[in-house]
Amino acid sequence: MSDKSQAEKPKVWSDILQSGWKETVESWGWQPLHGGKRGYYIGGKCPYCHDDMSRTIELVETIFEGAKPPPEYVWVQCNCKVAHPPHNAGEGCGQGAEISGPRFRV
Helix, strand or coil: CCCCCHHHCCCCCCCCCCCCHHHHHHHCCCEECCCCCCEEEEEEECCCCCCEEEEEEECCEECCCEECCCCCEEEEECCCCCCCCCCCCCCCCCCEEEEECCCCCC
16 A cells, blocks of 8 residues: 555644635635625635635525625635644644625615
8 A cells, every 4th residue: 555645635724824824815806695695705725725616605584684795805724625734634734814804785
């Protein structure tokens, strides 16, 4: 049995934001949710660990306030399901940043 090559091993967990991470995630663009849900979704391959990550914002409408606009800024962090030592699977790789929120209006 052969060991995995360095390229196949999960990256070590790091909360030190990597250069270009925020800009890459912002470039994916927010998409409206489907299936009658009100809100937005952003997702893609994490620029640091290259695993799938996503963030969803659901908008709530109340009788008293009506529909609230999407937030101007949103905290997004990798939430991949891969274990990044020393953290367990499902904790992401540690990368995260506040990015511009959806610019759509509902």
